[in-house]
Amino acid sequence: MARKFFVGGNWKCNGTTEEVKKIVTTLNEAEVPSHDVVEVVVSPPFVFIPPVKDLLRPDFQVAAQNCWVRKGGAFTGEVSAEMLVNLSVPWVILGHSERRSLLNESNEFVGDKVAYALSQGLKVIACIGETLEQRESGSTMAVVAAQTKAIAEKVTNWTNVVLAYEPVWAIGTGKVATPAQAQEVHLELRKWLHDNVCAEVAASTRIIYGGSVNGANCKELAAKPDVDGFLVGGASLKPEFIDIIKSATVKKE
Numbered sequence: 027m028a029r030k031f032f033v034g035g036n037w038k039c040n041g042t043t044e045e046v047k048k049i050v051t052t053l054n055e056a057e058v059p060s061h062d063v064v065e066v067v068v069s070p071p072f073v074f075i076p077p078v079k080d081l082l083r084p085d086f087q088v089a090a091q092n093c094w095v096r097k098g099g100a101f102t103g104e105v106s107a108e109m110l111v112n113l114s115v116p117w118v119i120l121g122h123s124e125r126r127s128l129l130n131e132s133n134e135f136v137g138d139k140v141a142y143a144l145s146q147g148l149k150v151i152a153c154i155g156e157t158l159e160q161r162e163s164g165s166t167m168a169v170v171a172a173q174t175k176a177i178a179e180k181v182t183n184w185t186n187v188v189l190a191y192e193p194v195w196a197i198g199t200g201k202v203a204t205p206a207q208a209q210e211v212h213l214e215l216r217k218w219l220h221d222n223v224c225a226e227v228a229a230s231t232r233i234i235y236g237g238s239v240n241g242a243n244c245k246e247l248a249a250k251p252d253v254d255g256f257l258v259g260g261a262s263l264k265p266e267f268i269d270i271i272k273s274a275t276v277k278k279e
């Protein structure tokens with residue numbers, strides 16, 4: 027089964043009303059491959075989700091950047107999965123490294139969030155990735171396997187999960203993983219899914235790369251057989267995001 031290329035734009039904690047309108051206008055005017063070829067999902071901060079949903083072209087979708095781990099209630103400052111569903115927001119990013127490190131979200135907490143969001147009908151972009159220290163000590167695979175295991179233990183149906191491999195040392199640093207580095211980890215992750223979940227999930231789950239992806243480096247990365255798309259930070263706020271979407275048509279090696 028062919029895996030449809032997936033390009034996500036994580037706007038993080040950026041934007042004003044005017045800037046958001048400008049980005050959406052650029053996206054709406056862009057000529058990109060059809061929805062059969064590439065799935066495009068943009069992720070504005072919560073407060074901008076309603077206006078983005080109203081303005082955005084119908085072939086692009088919207089993701090939240092987080093949601094609460096369980097049913098909503100007395101959790102000041104949180105946004106629940108039910109609220110996202112109520113607003114017809116189809117996707118949510120969970121386990122981003124900025125939340126793992128700055129807000130101490132553990133593997134188990136992220137696993138619980140993924141399971142709860144899925145149970146409410148959301149689709150999930152689940153993020154994993156090692157720090158520079160972990161890479162240099164040779165524990166990359168152990169780290170991403172443990173992060174994936176915490177998700178796999180709580181998830182029975184992977185249909186609505188996209189796995190985003192985002193090495194922490196590559197995020198916002200301009201230091202992109204080489205295509206070979208990305209391919210190596212993606213292939214290992216696929217093997218991990220094969221051995222620990224099942225062959226079907228390993229073959230069908232999209233594993234996307236994130237970390238300093240831009241208009242210039244996306245094609246080489248997209249050519250790798252196990253790179254099924256991107257989760258883009260900084261460049262998703264710029265017109266070059268269109269070039270990244272277009273890399274969906276790059277021929278695989």
Ligand SMILES: O=C(CO)COP(=O)(O)O
Pocket residue numbers: 036122192196197198199200236237238239257258259260261
């Ligand atoms: O964290 C990221 C996407 O979630 C990547 O961010 P950058 O593309 O800015 O490195």
